[in-house]
Every structure is written in structure tokens, then in C-alpha cells.
Amino acid sequence: MSSVETLPAQYVSSSGGEPVVNDFSIQVATVNGSGSQTANIVLLRSLFQMGIPVSAKNLFPSNIAGLPTWYTIRANKRGFIGRKKETDVMVCMNPETAQEDVRNLNPGAAVVYDAPLELNKLRSDLHFYPVPFDKLVAPVCPDPKLRKLVRNMIYDGILVQLLGIEIEEVHKALFKQFKKKVKAAELNWKAVQAGVEYARQNLTKTDPYRVERMDAKGNKIIIEGNTAAALGSIFAGVTVVTWYPITPSSSLCETLIEYARRYRIDPETGKATFAIVQAEDELASIGMAIGAGWAGARSMTSTAGPGISLMSEFVGLGYYAEIPTVIFDVQRVGPSTGLPTRTSQGDILSTAFLSHGDTKHPLLFPCNPEECFEMAMDAFDLAEELQTPVFVMLDLDLGMNYWMAEPFRYPTRPFKRGKVLTAEDLERLGGFARYKDVDGDGIGYRTLPGTEHPQAAYFVRGSGHNEKANYSERPDDYIRNMDRLNRKFETARSMVPRPVVDLTPGARIGLIGAGTTHWALVESRDQLQSECGIAASYFRLRAFPFNQELTDFIRKHERVYVVEQNRDAQLLDLMRLDVEPSLHPRLRSVRYYGGLPIDARTITEDIIQQEGL
């Protein structure tokens, strides 16, 4: 309204007066517990349904109600949907943070705000849109108790009008979100309409940000990584799930429970083909998962950093006694309680070598929901084939945020159950030695408890043992066993998911990342090329142990930037342990560890500085 009339000319539009279409970020600042999540998801879904590449990140506090929350939505026509460092459209609903939120904006940003906050007095280089939310919500929502929740839906209406979001898609998204709660949906729909109507009559559009329908939706779905991992586990045939609630992993098992109840009830008997146990703590959840893996079930647990620390002793037992199980680690910021609702890749080193003594474990790094689904299935196969605990390393950003994804492909391959001897095998062989390397790959043969044969039994122990699983403190037995475990880890190199490598011809610089760093890294690679003329190859690591391709990639480039979301360059450290020392000087590090998802600009600026440009 009036405040924009004084806007200096250069700020009227960031692209010289031209509209900026399908390329902006929205940040909504609210109070935790105010029901803003629904309004935000409806906004996200509407853009998704319009076929625009979009992502959402919920930056929430460790609190049930009352602390500030931000929700960012990024739309980008080129598919760069990592977090954008700058906010283009700010929605200020939280009086506590509003002033700081506005001060942090880059010139030219648009601000929708609760009118009484009078934020337009703070700066003159922004596009301000005041909205009297309380006045608008009262007629829409007669019940004062519900107003706090419905009020947020009004900013959806304002943005619909300002950005040009198709109203039909908003309607569809809203009714999808409320599912069968038609009354609630209708109430919220009125609020959206009130917002649209107010904006149409009272706000003059001065900022450049607009949306236009695209065709990026195709057949895509919209899903959280935790849900994708839960579905992967269901279709991998998981039968024993044990867990202890912890942010950000709880929703993985909670979703798994929902889907298991729908799709894993035996049609003939009406009984469950799964056991899900909420354990008393992480010590018990991993203990149960290991007990179940030993007895032949496809077992899993899911946790976050503090749980990983607690599981340490049992995971060492799983490694040494060679018991399959799958552990999902949805990483959050540590150490200790850290920032429980913020994202990180800070568990890489501690998980790779979790437990005392010489231990190491396969880790898988999914970067999107499709890989959460696929790698969950890979993990169950790998755990049973390698007879060892396998970790799937998600993070909060991937696990708890919504992502666009290709529909998951139905698995056609049979479960790989690994080397398990039946009673018939034992009869034919006349017995077996549990920890003997019969095939030269370091993987022995096991029998399952309950196998009906006098020679089936063996004794699992965390103490020293020989090939026949008998107690042994002999140095030669110990060394032989540990060397075989090493051989097994070598075998794993060729079994874990391979990296995704994109070589740029003639590039002297290489970029390496894993997990969600991917999204910022591909955008940074584009920025380096388009803004600085730096051509860079890209290597997306998908598993530990590494294979020869990593060494080959490093050798092909003069400087290789390993980009990750932790303070200590954990992925880089892990590589240093693995690749030959002559290549170490080529390795450089780019880190971000503030708890927000890493963004492209941070990477680009760091690399430019290190390159001396």
C-alpha cells in the first residue's frame, strides 16, 4: 500500500522491473503450536500441483507450543530446491521475531505482516503488505477458540493473490490435507477466500515474484524421507521393528506402524506378519533388533544421534558376533542433546566405527525419498548377506521435510537372505563351522535357532571365539577372526550402492558430497560455472565402505572439495583413512554446521575463497 510508494527505484524489482517467475523463496514466521503447519503444507502442495519444482523446510524449535518457528518454501523452475540462503517473500506472523526477521531481509524482498506490528516503519527498501489478520478472521470463524488456528490460513489467501497461485489448486490441496474432516476444511477454505478477497481489494502488487504453471509435476509424489524409508522397510519385508521415540526419527516408525497395519495383516488369519515394539530405551531397541536378526527375522530400529551413542555396545556385539540388523539414523545436531530439531551430518565418523575395539560398519547415504525407499531395501539385503548391522544415514532435513519424488518402483527381486544353512544342508554337509571362511569372501555360514538338526546349534558370544564359535582367548584365533572380518568389509565395497559420478570434461575441480548436501551442491556447481566460469565434476557418495571409483575421481582432479554438514569434516576424515596418502593434498573441505540445511551460496562463496578468486 502506501509504504511502497517511497521505495527507491532500484528495489522495485530485483530483475529490473521484470517479473521473477517460479524462482523465489517464501519464509513464514509463526509461533510453534499455532497450527501453521497446515497452512504451509497447503501452500507447498498448491505450488507442487501447479507443476513447479518446490521444496519445504520446517525450521522448528524443540518445544510443543510457544517458541518461534519458520517454514521456508522454495520454488525454482530449474529444479534447484535446496535451501535458499536469502528470503524473497517473508510472512511475519510472530511478533517476537518479526523485527529481526525484517531486518535480515535483502533489499527488494516482499513482506506480508500482521498490520498492528507496523513493520513498514523499520525499512524503506522492502515491499510491505500489511494485513489485519484478527479483523479478517473474526467473521470467518465465529468460534474464538479456533481462530488462532484458522488465522494462519489467511496468509495463504494473501499469497495466492500476490503470487498468482491458481485458486483451484489451493482448494484441492486444502481438502486433500484435511482428508475426511470436511467441516474443518470448509472453515479453513473460508479463511483462504477472505485472504484472497482482502488482498484483491486492498493490496497493490509491487514486488516481482510470480508463479506460472509448469510441467514438473508429472507423475510425482510428495513425501517425507522418513515415510519413504518406512515404506522401503515394509516392502523389504521387515518383520521385527523396535524403536524408542526420538526426534527426528520418531515419524519413521510411526508411519511404519500405520502402513504395516494396512498392508501387512495376513488376509487368511487376520493376524500380523510383523512385530513392532516401542522399547524402554535405545539399549533395548537395538538389543531386540539384534536378538531378532539372530533368530532370522528382518529386523530394524530407527533413532538419532543420542540413540546411536546408546546403541554403541550392542552394535559392537552385532559386528563381532555377525548378526544382521538395519539401523536408520536420522541425524540431528549434536553433541549431547545439541539442537534436537535441526539437521546435521554429524554422526558419520562415530557411526562408521561405532563401539569399542576394532569395528566398522556399512553406511548408506540416501539423498532423496526415492533413495530412502531403495536403500531401505538394499540395507535389509546387505545386512543379511554380510551378516552385520547396516546403517541408513538420513538427516532431519531429508527425514522430516516434504520432498517431490518420482513414484517408487515396486521391487521385483527376491529377498537376499544370505548364507543360511537348513537342516537338509547340515545333513548333507555333516555339520558346519559358524565363523569359517568357506568361500574366501569373509562371510561364514549361519544356522537359525529352531533349525531341526542336532548339529545346527552354535553359541553366539561377544567374547573371543574360534571358527567353531567356541570360546577362545588364543591370539591366533583372535587374529584370524579379525582378519576375516576385515576381508568381509572388503567384500562389502563391491556390494554397497555405487556412487553417482558426473564428470565434466577438462574440469580440474571435483566436488564430493553425500546425502542432502546433494541439493545445495548441484546448485553451487551451477553457480561456479555460470558466475565464475569454474567447471567442476561431481561425485555423489552413496555408501561406506568406499570403492575404487572414489580414488579414480580424486586422481582425475587437481582439487577436490568435500562438502558436508558438520564441523570436523567427518566425511573427508573417513576418506583420508581410505585413499592413498599421495592423494590427500588434493582434498579440500567445505563445511556448514549451523543446523539449517546447507545452501548453495555458502558452498560457492567458500570455494571461491579457497580458489583465491
Place this chain on the structure above:
Amino acid sequence: MSAVQSPPASAGPAKKTNRIGLDIVGYKGSKTTLCAGCGHNAISERIVEAFFDMGVAPWRVVKLSGIGCSSKSPAYFLGMSHGFNAVHGRMPSVATGAVLANRTLLAIGVSGDGDTASIGIGQFVHLMRRNMPIIYIIENNGCYGLTKGQFSATADIGSKLKTGVVNDLPPIDTCALAIELGATFVARSFSGDKKQLSALLHAAISHKGTVMLDVISPCVTFNDHEGSTKSYSYMKDHEEPLHDIDFVPYFEDIEVEIEPGTTRDVVMHDGSHLRLKKLADDYDASNKITALRVLDEAARKGEVVTGLLYLDTSRDNFLDLLNLIDEPLAHLDEKRARPPESALLEIMEELR
């Protein structure tokens, strides 16, 4: 396997076999490495006898333990059963996982007083709550034998270490705790009371819920001296059996009729009978409050009551609550454990 249904030829024709045709040798384990005279060895012998008598196929049994002297003992019985020596105090979770994976397994877990009442108290508590079908035995000697005799949390106030150190903290009564928490079969016995321990172990095999059996099992090396309340001589003087126990397995005819007013007859899950013959007082093992009162009164007098303290055969076990299918989860193939493609298509459609 036909080979194991009859005794091996080398066993000779004279040897006695059980109802599935196995010799008692088939139930033995390797030679014990515990001290001569250790109560734990007597318990292992009773376990061997009970599983032999009941004709349990050894390959149906899994035997698990934590860490400590007690936890070494699964190596000394049931050599044809899969064994698992887990981490300190955390055997209940491993046993729980194994039974979830294969509900046809019969799990016996051996723990000690240190393994249970200190480091393992958390998992102990939750095992009791869940009523998982697991036989949980505490070989209770009131001390940490494997680390040379420190007090455990079941040591009585005033009991003395060999070095003269006196325990001044109250003991945790694992039986009272188990009853409080919902365990459905709670008993206390003494490794030297052959007949009672044997009857209780037989009954344990017949029970389809958590069995908590606390067995006072003296440590001859570190806790069998004057001033100890877990010694052979202390138990000889202070054991107060609640009843005389006879066990009649389901596969045997009951020959002796009970005398009304003197004996309580309890029918176990598998149809076996426990005969509890009254001693000084009539004891009702179905009453929680009575059990807790009796334990408390005995503790005040420095007595150790033994026998079946509490039994509830009506409560559902954890597998029933989970509504698990009958066949082992471990055996489910793609057909049973992977939903059809139509399920995935339906889920994808919902997510669009």
C-alpha cells in the same frame, strides 16, 4: 531329522530315553568352568533334567545370558540348543527379539543378581511388564563373583564380605519387584533344594508367559562365609518353603488324588499340574498381596521363603497382544512379507 528321533547307536541299548527318544546326554552342555561347589552348577543340572523329562526338543530351545559367572552357565547345559551370551544386563532384550522373530522357540535366559538388579534392572522391569514367554532365572549369590566378590544389589543389609565390609543398603527383592510389575510366574528357590527347584523348572517349561525364578545360589569362593546371608549354611538354617511341590506333566496320568484342604492343584497352560502341598500355613499363590506380605514378613525375620510365590495363567502374553501370526516371522518369504504391487500403487496415488 530321523537321525535324532532315536538315540544314537553308540549310546547303547540300556540307556533311558525320553518321550522324543533322546538320551539325557543330548541335553548336557560342555564341562563347567565354574568353581567346584558353585550353586550355579546344581542349577544347570536341574535344567538339564527338566528339559529331558519334559521331552523338549533341544533345537526348539534358545538359551541366553548376560555377563557374569551366572551368564557363563548356558554353555554347560543343552549343547544342542542355540546359545547367546549377550551384553551385561541386556539379555532380556535379545531374548525378546529372538522370540518375536520365532514364536515357536522356547527361551531360557540365565542372569545373575549383578546382571539383573544393577545394570540390568531397566530391561528386567520391562520384561516383567510385557509378560514375554521367557524363562528368566536369576542365579542369586549376592555378589559379583567374576570380578572377585563385590556386593550386588540383592545383598542383605548387614551381610558381610570376606574382607569384613558390611553392606548398609537395602536389597532389591527381585521377586517382589516382578510381582509388582506384572510377571505371571514368580518363584524363589535354592540351588541346594533339588526337589523344589526341579518341580519349579518343570512348571516353568509349561508356562506361556514370563517366568521369573530367583534361585539363591551360593558363591563358594566369595560369599559362603560366616556373616553372609547367601551362604549354604545360612540357607540351611533360614529357608522357609511355602509348600511341598510336585509336578505332574501333561503327558502323564495323574495317579494320586489330592487330599482336600491340604493340597492346592494348579493347572498350567499346557495341561500339566502343579501340586502345592500345605506346610505350616496354607498359601494362595494367586494372590499378589499375600505374596508381597509374605516376602516382606520373611525379610524382616531374616528368613528366605521359597516356592511358587505367584502364578497367573489368565493374562495374555506379549505375543498374544501383538496378534502375531502362528508361523515364525523369521520364515516369512516375499509372498507373505511383501505387500502386492497394487498396495504400492495405492500408496503412491494417495501421495500425489
